[in-house]
Amino acid sequence: MKSTGGITEFKIRSSEIDHKGRSTLPALVGYMQEAAWENTFDLGISMYELLERGLTWVLQRIRIEMFDYPRHGESIKVETWASGRERVFLHRDFRIYGSGGELLGQATSVWLVMDVVKRQLVSVPDFILAVEIVQGKEPLPFAKGKLPQLQETAFSQKMVVRWHDIDLNRHVTNTRYLQWVLDTLPTEILEQDLQEVDIIFRAECLLGDTVLSEAGPGDGAGVNLHKLSSEKAGKELVQAKTVWKSQGYDNL
Incomplete structure (x- = not known):
């Protein structure tokens, strides 16, 4: 199977805003994770598929840049795609768009696979490696160093x-x-x-x-x-x- 990106739409809720009426960053990161979950579900490698095999996804690093923040009630779109693979490190990128299509922020992240019983990181299993990464978008610089x-x-x-x-x-x-x-x-x-x-x-x-x-x-x-x-x-x-x-x- 070839990887494809996904776009998920969200609406900023009153419980997710700051004193200026703008979304908090933890709320936006939560939306990124939800978009990633939906995309991996479509690819057959979501958290649930991993848990059936005694494995799970763990986030190792995320680097975020914000240019502006959406406000309460605004609809946003979160685009995400698998952007690369290096040994046990799986890279995933995100872009957040406002209701007018403007780019509000972007992020690059690194994910690992963990054995849920041993609580140890493991090599990327074959069923995940079988999902071929296809670069449909220009990847962001990997979070390294x-x-x-x-x-x-x-x-x-x-x-x-x-x-x-x-x-x-x-x-x-x-x-x-x-x-x-x-x-x-x-x-x-x-x-x-x-x-x-x-x-x-x-x-x-x-x-x-x-x-x-x-x-x-x-x-x-x-x-x-x-x-x-x-x-x-x-x-x-x-x-x-x-x-x-x-x-x-x-x-x-």
């Missing part, structure tokens, strides 16, 4: 992993990690426009664990570096970089 390490912690908070933080894989869902990364920053940063996020998921975190979220300044104006760590396991869970720009306030 290291992120700068957080050197100076300016902000921190702790979160206990609760029931509603857990997803189908029985670990903390990646949109919750992203929310924790952002929520650690002070209001004066959060009121700015979030333009870029690069987030690497290094380890899973389970129900009942306590997560330490730390953030501090990076190199350049508006750049912040982030780290999430497991208090129980003593290991790094997430590393991220965010880029912010002040744009003033729009009227709702």
Whole structure:
């Protein structure tokens, strides 16, 4: 089978907006995942097909660029397609379009396959390799390389992993990690426009664990570096970089 991309339409709900009436980034990432799920379902390699074989998809990294944010009630389209494969790394790209067809944002992501019983990453199985990747769209540059390490912690908070933080894989869902990364920053940063996020998921975190979220300044104006760590396991869970720009306030 040859891979084909997919387009899914969503409408921004009131529970997914910020104080300016615009969609939050975690909500948009959730839409990207939903679009990816629908596309993989059409290709016969969705989460459910993997779970029947004792496997599952896990997101290893996602790099997002936002040019503008949709508002409450606006209909958007999320386009997604398989953009490449490197050893055990499977790449998937996204583009978000506004109601007028304008490009609001784009993202490139990296996915791995995990054994749900052993909780270990595995080689890409043959039934996934059988889906031939056909480049119908120009791929975005792959998310590669290291992120700068957080050197100076300016902000921190702790979160206990609760029931509603857990997803189908029985670990903390990646949109919750992203929310924790952002929520650690002070209001004066959060009121700015979030333009870029690069987030690497290094380890899973389970129900009942306590997560330490730390953030501090990076190199350049508006750049912040982030780290999430497991208090129980003593290991790094997430590393991220965010880029912010002040744009003033729009009227709702």
